[in-house]
Amino acid sequence: MSEQQQKGKQEVGTVTGLYNEHGEWATNLGEKTIHAKRMPGRFRTLKYITESFWLIFFFGAYLRWDGKQALLLDVNNRQFHIFGLTILPQDIWMVSLLLLLLAMTLFAVTSVASRVFCGFFCFQTSWVDLFTWIEEKIEGNANARHKLDSAPLTADKFRKKAIKHIIWFAISVFTGISFTIWFEDAFVYWHNLLRFDLSMMEWATLVAFTLGTYFLAGFLREQTCLWLCPYARIQGVMADSQTIFPTYDDGRGEPRGRLRRGTPAADDAKLGDCIDCFQCVQVCPTGVDIRDGQQLGCITCGLCLDACDSVMDKIGRPRGLIRYASLDEMNGKPVKKLHQHPRTLVYVFIILLAFAGIVYGLSHLGSMTLRVEPERQPLFVRMSDGSIQNKYNFKVLNKTDKDIHVRILAEGGVAGQIVVDAERQQLVHHGKASGFSVFVKAPGMNVKQEVTPLRFIVVNTEDEKMKAEYQTVFNAPKN
Amino acid sequence: MSENHNSAGGVPTTGHVWDDDLGDFVNQPPKWWMLGLTASAIWVVVYFAMYPSIPVAINGSYWHGLGLPGSGQWTAIKELAADQKALDDVRQPYEDKLKAMTPAQILADANLSEYVARSGKVLFSDNCAACHGQNGIGTKQEGSKFAQREQGYMAPILNDDDWLYGGDIDTIYETISGGRQGMMVAHEGMVSDADIDTLANAVAKGEPTSTPLFAASGCTACHGEDGKGMHAMGSANLTDKIWRFDGSVEGIKQTIKYGVNSGNPNARIAIMPNFTEAGKLSAVEMKKLAVYVYKFGGGQPSAAPEAAPVAADAAASAASEPAAQ
Structure with missing residues (x-):
């Protein structure tokens, strides 16, 4: 064995070998701040539109409805208000369906069009976009920012940087405020905030969100997507060969080469369409080179498509050297239609199930619910006249905004049974569960079995249509 | 640390090699991590001074620690007392009312009788259940x-x-x-x-x-x-x-x-x-x-209890709904 071969064999799979291989990977560890170029284009416009969705986050909480906040997640009082609707803890199962729905929507969208959530909707993406937009307005375009960063500190640089950070911080504070007011009355919160009269919890939330926004959007930026965000990793497994990504068509682009003046690229048979202008890299907010193929750093925001298209237009080549395409398409396999993608269909099916559940829940919220717990100790009591009495602990939840009185009825059970004090009208407070006990007495001789089904119905005395029922049992001794 | 015995790829290792080519690099942990470690070690000492985790005997008593400066010495007993006081403060208005009321008046008050039922359960278990069950x-x-x-x-x-x-x-x-x-x-x-x-x-x-x-x-x-x-x-x-x-x-x-x-x-x-x-x-x-x-169910009001019969047909219900046995 020659010395060379021996050395080669040693290198493969060794620590040294791994180190050497690692050196060839372009890894963005955040040593260099990425100043992405901002170019107009279709996807840029789309991104502005989708990002404006977050205006709801900032201003939605100020909507009023019937003199109250329209959208209020009142965690302190354990109720959610959505316009006229009040959702109490008892209906919280719908929230889990909503979470399922949102998760499945993310899955479905990712399986079809990869990480469009990351590229177009994600708060990290959106806030970074806003922060860099401000940076560009103050410090100039990407080149100017690079230059400013490496320039020595002058009064002018200091002024620019200070203004930028003040605005960033102001936005961060406003973000913190906007988050908090979804959980308590917005106007009361502002009133308290301006008098510096917030609770510990409110201060903690405000500080956490302010600092979080400031550091994540101002400094960590794409590093968040690369190394912090779990969804970036999870979403990778939802994509497959049918999923469309921003893809560099290397068959058309390679071999890449600089366009020589006077020679149209088309005439140069040896060169592909890519003129190695690096525009796609310069506009990338995470600083990846899309021509290396699909990779972790790509948030599929499509800005490189805009950049490449504009270059293609300039050199007179057709657009779409970088385009949304699936792996199948790139490998020349037949491109299947959306409905031939079983995984997506499964996601959609689950979405529909969850949606149906929520619609059912919201339409069957009812204004009153009843829960009855039969007393377990004792299950029954023998009364002096030989009758058997059962005790039931009622929990009536009144979801209206008025206190009501209810009557109690019992169906089924033992022949000749009576609800003790059935004429008594029970007060049920609004917005919470009221508990009281109800006794049912049945003649001992009519009791035929240990357990007899029994159904309770509570009826609002003022509105006969408002009722709730609960199926339970009447317990009796063995005889 | 040992010398750089095996400069594989120019990266220094501890020199301990096993399985032919595996070694430990001597890379320092990041500075922020080392600072954090040192800060944690110092914090252990500070925290012990504030809240000694081991009793330190002094003249027949023990050293209570410095506590959090400005907020007095925290102890679990004091916290318990404060928590109990918070609970008592909530109960006090009810308890004050109860003092002046007769049992019949309490029973007539829906709010109070609910409050009483809760503390009654504890009292009953402690004092009555031994004989009455x-x-x-x-x-x-x-x-x-x-x-x-x-x-x-x-x-x-x-x-x-x-x-x-x-x-x-x-x-x-x-x-x-x-x-x-x-x-x-x-x-x-x-x-x-x-x-x-x-x-x-x-x-x-x-x-x-x-x-x-x-x-x-x-x-x-x-x-x-x-x-x-x-x-x-x-x-x-x-x-x-x-x-x-x-x-x-x-x-x-x-x-x-x-x-x-x-x-x-x-x-x-x-x-x-x-x-x-x-x-x-x-x-x-x-x-x-x-x-x-x-309220166990046997209480008898001064007036005769009103009881309305309820439409119930055991035979019908037994036929339509088999009893869950």
């Missing part, structure tokens, strides 16, 4: 473990509607605060064994007046002409389905023969302690218990 279901004594005189209930069931002394709220309160002593003389020698046998059989059927012996033997003096007992005396209703003591013929004979609290060594014992004298419960606590016991 959890939730007042009674504690039945039967089998060879108990002597003949001990058969039956140790103390009355509280959630039925049979009351020896009366089931209205004020009487219940009176029973708790003043205690009760059951009383029935031993009829051994006064009434012949044969007559006791006849009486016991009649009583066991729930028809004490069916035998002329009932009046002749003087039973009516306490149990009433109709055998339904008298609340004023605490004598039992002999016509209903509820037995304070053993309801078998043998058991009834035992009761008649030796009486209750009669001084006879075979007599049954029925003593409700006087909770005022015992000093264990405050007046408010006894009021709470009265309301709690009343």
Whole structure:
């Protein structure tokens, strides 16, 4: 064995070998701040539109409805208000369906069009976009920012940087405020905030969100997507060969080469369409080179498509050297239609199930619910006249905004049974569960079995249509 | 650290090589991490000074630590006391109201009686359940473990509607605060064994007046002409389905023969302690218990209870809904 071969064999799979291989990977560890170029284009416009969705986050909480906040997640009082609707803890199962729905929507969208959530909707993406937009307005375009960063500190640089950070911080504070007011009355919160009269919890939330926004959007930026965000990793497994990504068509682009003046690229048979202008890299907010193929750093925001298209237009080549395409398409396999993608269909099916559940829940919220717990100790009591009495602990939840009185009825059970004090009208407070006990007495001789089904119905005395029922049992001794 | 023994790829290692080519690099952890480690070590010392985790004995006592400067010395006991105070502060308005109210007034107040029911549960479990059973279901004594005189209930069931002394709220309160002593003389020698046998059989059927012996033997003096007992005396209703003591013929004979609290060594014992004298419960606590016991289901209002029959057809329901057994 020659010395060379021996050395080669040693290198493969060794620590040294791994180190050497690692050196060839372009890894963005955040040593260099990425100043992405901002170019107009279709996807840029789309991104502005989708990002404006977050205006709801900032201003939605100020909507009023019937003199109250329209959208209020009142965690302190354990109720959610959505316009006229009040959702109490008892209906919280719908929230889990909503979470399922949102998760499945993310899955479905990712399986079809990869990480469009990351590229177009994600708060990290959106806030970074806003922060860099401000940076560009103050410090100039990407080149100017690079230059400013490496320039020595002058009064002018200091002024620019200070203004930028003040605005960033102001936005961060406003973000913190906007988050908090979804959980308590917005106007009361502002009133308290301006008098510096917030609770510990409110201060903690405000500080956490302010600092979080400031550091994540101002400094960590794409590093968040690369190394912090779990969804970036999870979403990778939802994509497959049918999923469309921003893809560099290397068959058309390679071999890449600089366009020589006077020679149209088309005439140069040896060169592909890519003129190695690096525009796609310069506009990338995470600083990846899309021509290396699909990779972790790509948030599929499509800005490189805009950049490449504009270059293609300039050199007179057709657009779409970088385009949304699936792996199948790139490998020349037949491109299947959306409905031939079983995984997506499964996601959609689950979405529909969850949606149906929520619609059912919201339409069957009812204004009153009843829960009855039969007393377990004792299950029954023998009364002096030989009758058997059962005790039931009622929990009536009144979801209206008025206190009501209810009557109690019992169906089924033992022949000749009576609800003790059935004429008594029970007060049920609004917005919470009221508990009281109800006794049912049945003649001992009519009791035929240990357990007899029994159904309770509570009826609002003022509105006969408002009722709730609960199926339970009447317990009796063995005889 | 050892010298750089194996400069694989120019990266220094500790020199320890195993499995041919695996080694440990001597890379320093990041500076922020090292600073964090040092800061944690310093914090351990500071924290120990504030809240010593190990008692440090000093002159027969121990060192309490510095506490958080400016906020006094935190202790778990102080925190517990503060938490208890917070709870008491919430309860205080209710407790103050209860002091001035009679049990009947508390019962009439829906809010207060709910409040009372909750603390009543604890009080009942601590003070009453030993004899009356959890939730007042009674504690039945039967089998060879108990002597003949001990058969039956140790103390009355509280959630039925049979009351020896009366089931209205004020009487219940009176029973708790003043205690009760059951009383029935031993009829051994006064009434012949044969007559006791006849009486016991009649009583066991729930028809004490069916035998002329009932009046002749003087039973009516306490149990009433109709055998339904008298609340004023605490004598039992002999016509209903509820037995304070053993309801078998043998058991009834035992009761008649030796009486209750009669001084006879075979007599049954029925003593409700006087909770005022015992000093264990405050007046408010006894009021709470009265309301709690009343609400077991046997409480009797001063006026006759209104009860409306409910349309129920057991046969129909049994046919349509098989019982869950």
